[in-house]
Amino acid sequence: MPLRFHDFTAELTYDALPEAVLKVLRRSFTDTMGVAAVGSTTPLADIARKGAQAMFGVTQAGPARILMNGASVSPAGAAMAGAFTVDSIDAHDGTSPCKGHAGSAIFPALMAVADANASLGKPVDGRSFAVTLAAAYEVSYRAGLAQHATCADYHTSGAWTAIGVGAAVAQQLGGSAEQIRQAAGISEYHGPRSQMMRCIDHPTMVRDGVGWGAPSGVTGGYLALFGFTGAPALTCEGPDARQFWEDLGSGWRLVEDTHYKPYPCCRWAHPALDAAADLIATHNLTHDQVAKVEIRTFHNATRLAGHTPTSPDEFAYSIAFPVATMIVRGQVGVSELDTATLTDPDILRLSKATTLIDDDHFTAISVGKRWAEVTLELTDGRRLTADPRTPRGDTDLPLSDADISDKFHLFADPVVGTERATRIEDLSGRFDTLDADSFAELMSLCLSETKVR
Template sequence: MTHESADLSADLSATRTLARGAVAARDRPLPERAVRAALAAIVDWTAVTVGGAVAEPATALRRGLLTGTGPCRLPGTRDGASAETAALVNGTAAHTLELDDIYAPGLYHPGAPTIAAALAAGERCGVSGADLVRGVVIGYEVGNRVASTLGAAHYRYWHNTGTAGALAAAAAAAEVLRLDVDRFAHALALAATTGAGLQQTFRSDSMGKPLHSGHAAQAGTVAAFAASAGFTGTPSVLDGEIGMGAVMSDSPSWDAAAAPFGPEFLVERTSVKPYPCCGHVFAAIDAALELREAGVRAEEVTSIEAESYSTALTVAGNPAPTTPFEAKFSIPFVVAHALVHGEVAAGAFTTDRLADERVTALMSRVALRPGAEFDEAFPARRGARVTVVGRDERERAVTVADRRGDPANPVTREQLDAKFRSLVEPVLGAERAAELRELLWNLTGVADVRSLPLEPA
């Protein structure tokens, strides 16, 4: 067996080129649009993390890991922890509510692991808000490139948030730590070999899916701190003959990894989730809500056809969910709920709503069909068409090419602020939530991220 040298000075592997791009970008100021996008991502992440912190996956982790003291905080609680434990718990909390952000071309949730790792490293080291923002931008850039390179072939079996997310987390923490090219590359290599997350976990009601995100955040944090102390990884772990691309995807080209970082950064292409469920169902929800707003009444509907891209039907085609978790991955359920109740909010995913006879009756009338136009546009665009037939035999249809929250159909700052308030105020209180939100939108002026009011008053 050939062993690779830890000296990366002449290495052209994907880990090296990604590290080189990240460190080279450090010499240039970030474009204002990238900063704004990163601030929005941090506001969104904080909202979903604080909201998720009081839910069972995160609370179970805190109980099991005996958190309570440490240099890093667990937003939404008064607990502290080590950097690696904080990354684990916060990364899990951020993915718990199914409301964390998306990078559509990578089939991937970047914010949950990336910002958890950046914050953990930042709080351990006491960095400025501007340094945290830069770490987030670089983490998104690396993770999004890796996730989109691995692509749909990877997503068939693996959860990109747990795999590519580990590299994103490592990049964010490495940038916060200002690692040189060699150590940055080693951090990425170590994260690549420790990331994980199986698609089978989506198929049942468990806490494993949000744990993928937490583990990715932890793996990346550990990789960055280990690399900072001289711990080495295998440079060709992404693009080697039995590396990540070959074993976990379809041996993709890593040429995109070598592209310069900026002036446009991929954090600017983030999708914000408006609904607390699987992103693959969003376009169908949008279409169903539009039909209802146009006058369609659930009690008059005799049949429904929902078309979307094939991956949406595979991941979220459950025709008869029996638990709130399963309902979040069911196009028939969310379409029926949208038509009956006129919304799909947190209250949709409860045992009472699953037992709602109006919803279950309508759900049984939903037929799913893959649409060639949506498959051709996927994964960059996530569309759907919902067609209903009423008792009068009239057929009405709505096509949504880009789901709400995607870059082509974005939420507004006001809508993001409303999402923040809805998730943070019940945990931190209205006054503290308002203070935190204002500081986050002005994070580049914060001298030390440890001063952010992340815990209840």
């Protein structure tokens, strides 16, 4: 009989975590904090902070500081503002089989609860936080797989991360296995069932749903501890979900499925970005030699259109414009997130000259993978085509430790300063070994106000 998710979450110990699991958690901690740093400078993050302060003041649960801001609100408020902050820059860790992201909800939520607990005299050390993180990721990933397999709509990550967050928060608060079960049921029932393709077709600040999934999970966890009961979570206990939980406790989805993103835009655009970059480098081209671009890819990616984005949200959920940006500038990094990029005439020329081709074969094989093929038509009439490819950052094409570090500093240094960023990288890269005092230092480094506002 499969191990029940609530027993798994209640009984999990640090000594039961394989080194491969800890490596993913350390990487994700560092990577997520870099994204949070640059995300804290966005209009979306600012609005979310104002909303949290207006609607989620400090409560009896204790004050929780907003990620990369320092303002104190309730744990649910800090989870909401923090999740929106991370999600405002589409560069955080993800899971292709679930077509979404977990860390953008999990880290802000669990850090908020840990911060509130510490304020009430219940300090947290790295070992205990690693256990809670591992449970949150594993339950989220499996709930996400079950949801995608059993629901007609393609729901945002907030829909299934709410379940993992709820279960982990109940564990974090000292709940029993039954309270953890109820927390997951509450969080699933009240979590956002937002349809992802609505934001793909009409990109706005709602993003991937984690801004409401994270506080839904936090609320579910606290309510369960107070005795509130929830309908059993179908993604965890439903008969159609059983197959996704059969190896719980022996296999780790978070190790098999976690990917990292080299570029701050939707992952569906990444294989085309890499292909365009390789063609430019291999043939020693300049952007003025490129007349047209063809991107052959899977169906949903073609809905990323975005030939002339007018906002950071439209940029994040586009494919033609980021690929044109790569051809013109040779990178899609922090400087390309500036709104001035949206009016760059060279980028706009190529973006408007880009054709997206809906390819049935790529659609059929883009299950757990995302495929694309790029052809550049040059001004001299030549056509250059790169081999079809999937994104870098998956477990079969992993980013190196140096890649993760470079990305972190690219995002964090301009916002928090090199000294603070270096300390965050050091501590987050070994967070599970930290005692309570050192973990409190890491929390403060990640939660305090940033240098740039």
